[in-house]
Amino acid sequence: MAKHTDFFTTLAATALLSAGLVGQAGAQTIKIGVNEPLTGPFAASGTYVVNGAKIAADEINAKGGVLGKKIELIIEDNKSNPTEAAAVAEKLITADKVPVMMGAWGSSLTLAVMPKLMEYKVPMVVETSSSGKITTSGNPYIFRISPPSAVEAAAFKNILPKMSVKKADFLVINNDWGRGSAEDFGKVLKADNVQVGLVETMDQSAQDMSAQLSKIKATDSDTIMVTTAVEQLTLLLKQATALGIKKQIITTGGSQNPDQLIDQAGVAANGTFHLTTFAPWYPDDTPNPAATKYFLAEWKKRGFNFAGATESFRGYDGIRTIAVAIEKAGKAEPEAITNALWQTELMGLNGKIKFEKQGPAGKESGQSMPNVYLIKIDNAKVILPKL
Amino acid sequence: MDARSTQAQPALSIEHIAVHFGGLVAISDMSFVVNEGEVVSLIGPNGAGKTTAFNVITGFLRPTQGEVRYRGSSLNNLKPHEVTSLGLARTFQRTSVFQSVSVFENVMIGLHRRGRSRLWDTLLALPRERESERELRARAAEILALVGIERRSRELAGSLAYGDQRLLGVALALAADPSMLLLDEPVSGMNATETARFMHLLDCLRGLGVTILLVEHDMPMVMGVSDRIVVLNYGRIIAEGPPAAIQGNPEVIRAYLGQGAKKRARD
Amino acid sequence: MINMLILGSTYALLGIGLTLIFGIMRVVNFAHGELYAFGAYFVYFIAVLLGFNFFLSLLISIVAGGILGALIEVILLRPMRGADIDTTMLIMIGAMIVMQNTEQYIWGGVAKSVSTPFPEMPLVIGPFSVSWLRLFVFFAALALIAAAYFLINRTKLGKAMRATFQDRDTASLMGVNIQAIYMATFAIGSSLAAAAGALLGPVYVVSPQMGNIASLKAFAIVILGGLGSIGGATIGGFILAFAEEMGAGYVSSGYRDAMGFLLIIAVLLFKPTGLFARSERIG
């Protein structure tokens, strides 16, 4: 597990002896803070990301590390809770003295960390969060490698004409991600003269979506656009089948995890389309086949289930991005790394990682534009439909 | 407290009260009067409706029909605390004190209505708050002295001897500054000495002009203190009159036959 | 509509367990949802990991739920007998936190799914279609509800339980072993929750978070039916399912889960003892 600050040191600190004792002596390693949900509702995803990050760290260290030093991940659990996410950032920056961080999975978690970045001027690579606000609120320490829904929707614009969609209903998870997707994809659809029907939401913890699905079943639309995490998606596909829904289902968001769907939803997953940013089923078709193969082999070697790869690759890419930036900066200091991130360029598992400026002038955040793929599940197999 | 004035002026009047619980008739058409300064006892076998009558008078129960009036004003739609504000205070059969609070604090709670401080006085600690508290403390000490448990004032009410708890219950009722007291089996469970002490207290209260309505099973005591007795059986009044008349009333004797053994049990 | 009945039957199972525990023991059982999750995980464990027969696994997890319930009662609740309702409630909240995170520690946060011997294609009758598994769940839940009724109304244990519910002191005087009754009550309540979990686990997925929402729903059901009323809990389960479906269908799916709570507030304001409670004094 994560390397934790020595128990007695912190105990001493909490016993209010002196803060001076907490400082870590000697910089034998370069620390990278990882702020992820390891308990609570997002625990599964957070754990996947952390596992991916560990693969990256081990790979980098095996090749000699960065700037001649090994990198060390300081992994902390933000308990799927914004207050904790902010506290964790505070701890990573001030107690562990990390010069750069990766986090914090969910958008509200990331948003809670952002004021801390401003306060301490420490950069953070955002690996999963999709809220538009993250890169548009004028925080120059944010570098995002995951696509916000607007980017995904823009990529979908090119695919859309090749599919037969006349009218679509939306069924999205009731959080920033789902609502953001419904909005951005809605715009794209309308621009292409596709009618948008119902926009239904489902609670994050909901297990039974039959009511929403029944409502959608009764409309004259031909397509359902779905945005949610894989667990809920599994249930949703099963329930849609049980209700006898024959409409075309397209999911967005890139963490649908088709393998888990095939495994758990069975025949219900057949014929569904998924927009994803990483296609591990066809390593040769990914932008960086060598890295993809290495990552997948390592993932398998560590005994993780293949299905987790579609979430965890973000952690892998995030840490690799940070490592490249540190190398470029020449020193493990926040300011140098922030500047270096702007120059960082590497081939990630889902395309080129290069940060473009977004948000108010003078304090722009970085946003990388990954590839987006459309895949289809056919007879329990993932295929890249040639459209 | 009121001086003892005109003898036969009615203080409390119960007019054709009936109480039904679903199909069960607890009280059917009950009427009687308690005059100012009088000590009246309400007796009857278990289940006769005595405590129900108490609950109706003090606003804990709404009567199905009929009216209760105190000094001319109807009590029918009043909440219990509003009834208390009119000067009627009661004690309870079983738990009659605030157990985990000190004896002194018990009486301070009882003095609630006499406090003059408002919310703002309290929050801003204005002089009126301190003045009011000082007055209440003095009054609490007086009341404890009156019922004779002033030496116990720092103890927890729950740790008092049973008899003292009953006395504290009366002190609590007195703290509400009543012109009329309703006592629900005040001496049940007391030994002879305690009962004697209690009867003395009742005499004192009567001397202060407090009207008293008593529910009690202890016949010698009832006969000793009452001016008049009202006898209930199966929810209706079967006899009414001075102690001597009640003692010889054949219907009363019949009602009590066979009930002797169970007399002490609660109803 | 069919879906509503199916949902309602499992809600009723959850509710009956909780209401039994509250009615007889006066314990507000916040760990109820965790017993539900336990049932689901147990089925996953023996049916998927150990490869037992699906139906046998269901039975075993119901029994296991009962045993776990009995243990909780003996370890956590028995020493606190006589404590007020807040105290035991806090203990159960503590137990809830411990159980939920133990599940996550053992099984990880990734949701598990349980495969069943039922065909995946639904049964189609005219315009309606329903999955075989859900149909099975519905009848199994009904059978369990019937069993609970039989237990409470027709057996000696049930009689003692009812006596304890009416008046603990009197029951104790009549020779009812209160300790044993409490343990049995908690065990039965727990096994009903575990049964609901075991039945729904294969329908949905099994995850450490599944208990949270189940606890809240169980409370809603019990309040609707009146605390301590078994018949009430049964009907309450169906009412909640109905309200949710209606709420999602006609108001807005975002407010689906609010329906149950609004219903609770409304019921308590207009009929504080619940819709079907025997007249029980509050206080």
Next chain:
Amino acid sequence: MKRFLPWIALLALTSVPMWLKDPYLLNAFVTTGIFIVAAMSLNLLLGYTGQLSLGHVAFFGIGAYTSALVSLGFDVELVGGFRVIHEPWPVWLGFIMAILVSGLCGYIVGKLSFRVRGAYFVIVTISFAEVVRLVALNWVELTQGPLALTSIPPMALGLPGLGYFEFFSKQSNFYLVLGVVALSYVIISRLVNSRIGRAMVALKENESLAVSVGIDVTRYLVLAAVVSAGIAGAAGSLYAHYLKIIDPDVFLFLYTVTMVIMVISGGKGTLAGPIVGGLIFGFIPVVARSFAAPEIQWILYGLFMILIVFVLPQGIVPAIEKWFGVGEEPGVPGAAAAKIQDAR
């Protein structure tokens, strides 16, 4: 001696930022302090009137949202096309509004829900909190729903002639929170040591008897609910302006549980209880984080909760008082030993 204890404690806490330079621990002090304020408000209801509200986080969250929205401004269309546009106000006004709006909600909830008691009351309050959470989640136009309210300005005080002071640094926030804790302490202590407090204790102990000495039960319950909700709203406002982002997660049930365990472990119905319990349960996660895996941290938290209730059902403060033989000051009885049956 006992009279000076609060002052000594206040002095000791005032000195903390002078020697504690670790921002992480200071941050833990600030967030813990905010929850202590909320726990103190809960104690007024739970400890003094004996009503357990498990929906207390609703008032905390309403305070947070009110304060954030007042200082950020909003533009919503209500039913019937009626449009409400609100320009941003100074932050301290947001703080005041948070107290007022939460207090008002406390009044409404109190008026409606004090018809029921005990377990029923608990569940009504939980339901209320859930409904408020779902409204915050779904009324996207006002609250931005799950998209969260961001860029909430830090707390600021404008003093005429003296200029504008922003509570940005951790030190200043520490003193701000400490100030609110002290103020809440004074308000609650004056309240419970007065005739109002005695009325509350009376109705907790024995409602029928309280009524019979002329105490208007509903009035005092509602009063307690209003004050309690107002203080919880103040805590929520502090939270919003310190964290600078809020989303419907401020209504997490876990936050209520945190408040309740702070009160119970410290000693319900004692003034110092929520503070002592708050410091302990505020710092358990901090200590646990240093040596335990994430799930284990939670398991320890839960076990510690059970343990405290087992070993010290009355709470820490009453236990210490008993140990040192210090009596409670009049009017502040320790947690009730036994629940007393209704006299009817």
